[in-house]
Amino acid sequence: MSYKKPVSVLVVVHTPALDVLLLERARHPGYWQSVTGSQEGDEALLDTARREVREETGIEAKSGEFVDWHLSNRFEIFAEWRDRYAPGVTQNTEHVYSLCVPERRPVSISPEEHLAWRWLPWREAAAACFSWTNRDAILELPERLGLPKRHS
Numbered sequence: 626m627s628y629k630k631p632v633s634v635l636v637v638v639h640t641p642a643l644d645v646l647l648l649e650r651a652r653h654p655g656y657w658q659s660v661t662g663s664q665e666g667d668e669a670l671l672d673t674a675r676r677e678v679r680e681e682t683g684i685e686a687k688s689g690e691f692v693d694w695h696l697s698n699r700f701e702i703f704a705e706w707r708d709r710y711a712p713g714v715t716q717n718t719e720h721v722y723s724l725c726v727p728e729r730r731p732v733s734i735s736p737e738e739h740l741a742w743r744w745l746p747w748r749e750a751a752a753a754c755f756s757w758t759n760r761d762a763i764l765e766l767p768e769r770l771g772l773p774k775r776h777s
Contacts (some may be wrong), residue, residue, distance in 0.1 A: 628711040631664045631702065634674045636660040636691070637723045637762050638682065643772075644729050645750035645763055646741040648681060656755040657743075659762070661719070670714030674722045682742070694721040694769060695735055698758040721762050723769065 638646040647661045650656040662677035664670060673690050678684050698719045702710060729744040745753060751763040 628714075629709045630665070631710055631714050632719045633661055633717055633719045634664070634670055634677060635719050635721050635759060635762060636674050636678055636685070638678065638680040639723060639747070639766060640728055640744075642765060643747040644744045646732065646742060646748050647736060647750055648770055649663055651736065651738055651740050653654055653755075654740060657753045658756055658759050659754070669675065670720050671722075678724060680737065680762040681734065682726075686725065690724055692723045692769070693746070694723065694762075696721040696762075700758060717750070719758055721758075723766065731752060741761060
């Protein structure tokens with residue numbers, strides 16, 4: 626059996642108006658999140674981010690369009706998902722990126738992975754996320770983009 630690496634990316638896909646794309650997990654209806662996924666083999670984290678965005682949304686983005694936040698979060702892997710990892714692995718390190726797309730657009734999701742998608746204004750998107758790391762990243766988005774305080 627090939628185990629998943631306990632290293633992943635979180636990619637906050639957003640518009641210039643700070644509408645954020647969220648995906649509903651197929652195995653957990655009601656759990657909304659940004660694009661996430663595990664690093665495969667020795668691929669660079671940026672390549673992981675590009676691959677996951679393409680696989681989960683159909684959006685083809687160039688490497689230079691992603692912003693590496695140089696932020697990582699360590700969290701406990703849900704017990705129900707630990708069988709995907711090597712025995713004894715209980716923690717994951719997640720690296721945060723963002724991707725700005727020109728406007729809200731339809732996306733293509735894989736029904737095995739996600740049930741639905743939606744664009745929400747950033748505050749609503751943050752409130753809808755089940756993951757604290759995802760929520761915090763979305764709440765930090767205006768500051769990361771250098772936007773005026775009125776967006777905060």
